[in-house]
Amino acid sequence: MAAKVPYDVFRDYAPVSLLARTPSLFVVSNSIPAKSLKELIALAKAKPGQLNFASQGNGTVQHVAGELFMRLTGTRMTHVPYTVYSQILTDLFGGQVAFIIGGTPVLIPQVQAGKLRALAINTPKRIPALPDVPT
Numbered sequence: 038m039a040a041k042v043p044y045d046v047f048r049d050y051a052p053v054s055l056l057a058r059t060p061s062l063f064v065v066s067n068s069i070p071a072k073s074l075k076e077l078i079a080l081a082k083a084k085p086g087q088l089n090f091a092s093q094g095n096g097t098v099q100h101v102a103g104e105l106f107m108r109l110t111g112t113r114m115t116h117v118p119y120t121v122y123s124q125i126l127t128d129l130f131g132g133q134v135a136f137i138i139g140g141t142p143v144l145i146p147q148v149q150a151g152k153l154r155a156l157a158i159n160t161p162k163r164i165p166a167l168p169d170v171p172t
Contacts, residue, residue: 060160061102062144062170064153068132073171074156077136081112089115091125091134102138129153141166 044050063074069088071077081088090106092099095118107114117134119125122143128134130152137144141158145166148155155170163172 060141060158060164061098061138062141062148062155062167063136063138063157063159064129064144064148064155065136066129066132066134067152067154069135069154071156072154077156078110078112081107081110081114085113086115088135089117091117091119091128091137093122093125094118094120099138106138 065071065077069077069080071080077088090099090103092103094100095116097118100116100118103114103116106112114135117128119128125134125137125139126143126147129137136156138159141164144153144155147153148167148170155167158164158167158170158172160172163170
């Protein structure tokens, strides 16, 4: 990375449009007793560092979302980075990881099939595919 570039990113560039927006679903393994985010936060506070969350790697949206969740809730959990999404699902199903904050296209079918439990979605309104999942 260049130490000195001939432009200022904040001064010389302006956003043109929103590139993409995709909702994220907060899901837990069925082995986790929490039925809500409030219950998960209480569980994480009771067991600092013992719960873990999966992501598609360091610095990804899932990783940053998990770190932000911990900061906002005052909890401490372990980040487990993966490179293959199917392995995340396998480990969620098996209870090796507690939760993921991930994309809806992959997670909604797993929730509908009862393989994972959705605790929340980061949209202003509930979604038709999961009408009982709070925002």
